[in-house]
Amino acid sequence: MRYIRYNYPTRRSLPVAAFGRGAWNGLESEIDRLFNAALAGTQNAAAAGRFPVDAYQDTNNVYVRAELPGFKRDAINVEVVDGYLTLEASREAEGEKGQTKAKVNRSIALPEDVQTEGVSAAYVDGVLTVTLPKKEEAKPRKISVAVK
Amino acid sequence: MNLIHSLIPSFSRAPVVAQGHDEKDLGPTVQPRYEIKETDEAFGLTVTLPGVTKDNLEITAEGESLRIVGKRSWSRPDDWSVIYRETTDATYLLEIDHDNAVDTEKVHAELRDGILRLSLPKAEEIKPRRIEIA
Numbered sequence: 001m002r003y004i005r006y007n008y009p010t011r012r013s014l015p016v017a018a019f020g021r022g023a024w025n026g027l028e029s030e031i032d033r034l035f036n037a038a039l040a041g042t043q044n045a046a047a048a049g050r051f052p053v054d055a056y057q058d059t060n061n062v063y064v065r066a067e068l069p070g071f072k073r074d075a076i077n078v079e080v081v082d083g084y085l086t087l088e089a090s091r092e093a094e095g096e097k098g099q100t101k102a103k104v105n106r107s108i109a110l111p112e113d114v115q116t117e118g119v120s121a122a123y124v125d126g127v128l129t130v131t132l133p134k135k136e137e138a139k140p141r142k143i144s145v146a147v148k
Numbered sequence: 149m150n151l152i153h154s155l156i157p158s159f160s161r162a163p164v165v166a167q168g169h170d171e172k173d174l175g176p177t178v179q180p181r182y183e184i185k186e187t188d189e190a191f192g193l194t195v196t197l198p199g200v201t202k203d204n205l206e207i208t209a210e211g212e213s214l215r216i217v218g219k220r221s222w223s224r225p226d227d228w229s230v231i232y233r234e235t236t237d238a239t240y241l242l243e244i245d246h247d248n249a250v251d252t253e254k255v256h257a258e259l260r261d262g263i264l265r266l267s268l269p270k271a272e273e274i275k276p277r278r279i280e281i282a
Contacts, residue, residue, distance in 0.1 A: 053232075053234055054230070054232065054233045054234060056229065062231070065235075068198070069263050070262060070263035071261065123261070124222075125198065125200060125201050125221065126196075126197070126199060127198050127199045127222065
């Protein structure tokens with residue numbers, strides 16, 4: 001449910017003040033309001049149990065970064081099963097009916113060259129970074145051949 | 149408006165009457181998700197700012213608006229290549245008009261694990277009060 005807020009007539013909305021203000025100002029806030037209304041559904045994506053994820057790689061590791069703001073470290077669960085990385089997090093949220101449990105989870109298919117051993121994860125400033133080492137054979141190798 | 153600015157950059161040029169803020173130095177911005185709750189004493193503002201540290205967060209109260217700018221503290225190391233991306237590197241920008249309903253001297257802010265919690269005490273003038281009948 002959305003409210004359209006009642007604005008008390010302030011100095012800003014009085015016609016006298018309109019001379020001092022750009023003609024754009026009113027339009028801008030109106031456009032903001034329309035966009036916010038139109039995008040209201042998409043902004044709830046996080047509430048629907050989704051969160052954005054990035055994947056990066058360098059020569060030795062694959063990194064998965066997920067934006068998971070406001071979770072406790074022990075409420076975040078990272079699992080690697082059958083070539084999938086599963087991220088799961090839960091938190092107690094204060095809803096209208098008292099305490100409710102909010103849970104988000106996501107599975108990501110891992111590239112084949114990723115090792116299941118030695119996976120580590122760090123949670124800093126609301127961003128979870130999972131480091132997955134690549135298999136030895138997938139790493140670029142440098143072989144120096146002695147020339148006789 | 150940020151969305152329009154990112155689609156049509158010429159829109160972000162300041163109109164003839166100067167705007168209060170200079171946003172050119174921020175680059176592309178994105179509005180973070182936020183929630184406002186109200187009690188008798190205060191407004192509680194919760195903003196999700198994943199990836200923002202205390203040092204990269206700037207909260208300014210100016211006139212009748214409150215402005216929150218959060219820059220991302222993490223940037224991709226040079227030797228990391230992108231496989232897949234869903235997030236953006238854009239700076240968070242949230243501007244909220246409060247029409248002087250807030251006592252900006254007593255604002256309390258706390259940032260933890262990417263969640264910013266602001267407590268904005270109501271100005272004395274708008275607090276509900278009991279009027280004694282003589």
